Amino acid sequence: MEKKAFLEHIDAVIGRGPFRADWRSLEGYTIPAWYKDAKFGIFIHWGVYAVPAVGNEWYPRNMYRQGTWEFEHHVKTFGPHARFGYKDFIPLFTAERFDPARWAELFRRAGARYVVPVAEHHDGFAMYDCPFSTWNAATMGPKRDVLRDLAAEVRRSDLVFGLSSHRAEHWFFMEGGRHFESDVNDPRWQEFYGPARPKEEPPDQAHLEDWLCRCCDLVDRFRPQVFWFDWWIEEAAWEPWLQRFAAYYYNRAAEWGKGVAINYKHRAFPEGTAVLDVERGQLSDIWPVLWQTDTSVSRNSWGYIRHHDYKSAGDIVQDLVDIVSKNGVLLLNIGPRPDGTISEPEEAILLGIGDWLRVNGEAIYGTRPWKVHGEGPTQVATGAFTDAKRTPFTSADVRFTSGSGALYAVVMDWPETGRWVVRTLAAGSKNAPGEIRNVELLGNGSLRWSRLKEGLLVDAPARKPCDHAFVLKIT
DSSP, rough: OOOOHHHHHHHHHHHOOOOOSSSHHTTTTOHHHHHHHHHHHEEESSSSGTOOOOOOOOHHHHHHHHTTTTHHHHHHHHHOOTSSSSGGGGGOOOOOOHHHHHHHHHHHHHSSEEEEEEOOOOOBBBOOOTTOOOOBTTTTTOOOOOOOHHHHHHHHHTTTTOOEEEEGGGGTTTTGGGGSSSSOOOGHHHHHHEEEEEESSSOHHHHHHHHHHHHHHHHHOOSSSEEEEOOOGGGGGHHHHHHHHHHHHHHHHHHHHHHEEEEETTSSSOOOOOOEEEEBBBSSOOOSOOEEEESSSSSSSOOSSSSBBBBOHHHHHHHOOOHHTTTTTEEEEOOTTTSSSOOOOHHHHHHHHHHHHHHHGGGTTOBBBOOSSESSSOOBBBBSSTTTTSOOTEEEEEEEEOOOEEEEESSSOOOHHHOEEEEGOTOTTTTSSSSSEEEEETTTTEOOOEEEEEEEEEEOOSSSSSSSEEEEEEO
């Protein structure tokens, strides 16, 4: 369908309702129950940027920025940009070992409940058979609609399928290549490299229309139940287009009878119209509505590189617990190799998280925040890019969740003294529940305990039921 006809289709869907393209109408949005229950999802940054495998997924931007180490690396390794540009990595992005069924099985074993692959990153290469560009995985590189194939296997594994679009940022992403002799300035490649305008310059009508068409086509093509956006849509020029997209998406979801969610950062959407996402960071207390952290298994990149600084499964489990205690969900990213395989360290991290969830999942899935999120000395800052700044959690750090008639106290470490002290549950405490009948350790069984004015005292058993955080189920 031509863009003009597709824009008319978009307006027709909006016109049918029930949502209109204005914030007041969009405040009628309701976060779906499946999302509130899911708690843990997998994000996937996989694209052409995995081929150079250095820096991070912003290599395609930084390789064109004179004075950066990526620029110098590119010239030294691949040659001048006019001779070998970013487009020339595409034939090397082969995905010959991509096995979507194996991916989906790994995500299921990791304990994830939803999966959000990148449909198109800032680089402008679509990972699906995009009708608005020939620069896509179905016609180049893998020569396969990898998003379609993954969606089918994710759903076959009873996981919820979502996706992300970073198309907005393509307005400025390759702008550095305009300032010297590079293939970005070659008219033959303009469909791929795009506007390549300064970030300070508002996007024009053509880019905004193209963005809306691509996003709404993704809605129709894949029926995603999560649609994730990156940060640049908070610029003022995007506001009416965000309203149009949200009305279209929510109206289509109403036709499908499916609960869906839009993820946004900062203040791109008003509260109550979509779900807030905090990049590489958390919140310091319970948020009144569901929110999400997106972070990666690696501290230094979202996409595949050869020299990752990986987090441990234990650190990620502790962050998951902290996030869930504050009414959040965790979207954890991996970055597959260009051949379509998931690296061994990333697979091991996911399986480690899955091992923990098999023992302790009832304290996570389907739970809701308790009266307070927790206690303990370790402070967690509110805001983006803070996930590597806190000190390690200790055995005095406790996080609470509730569900199925039980209170779960998740203690973040094994006690050196052989006894946990949960001070919030002290006898006579204002937040404490009424009579406590039993305390058990998930994966172990009932424990010896006493309730005094200093707190709920619980004797740790001789054997650890898991490797990371430890869940006391209190009834």
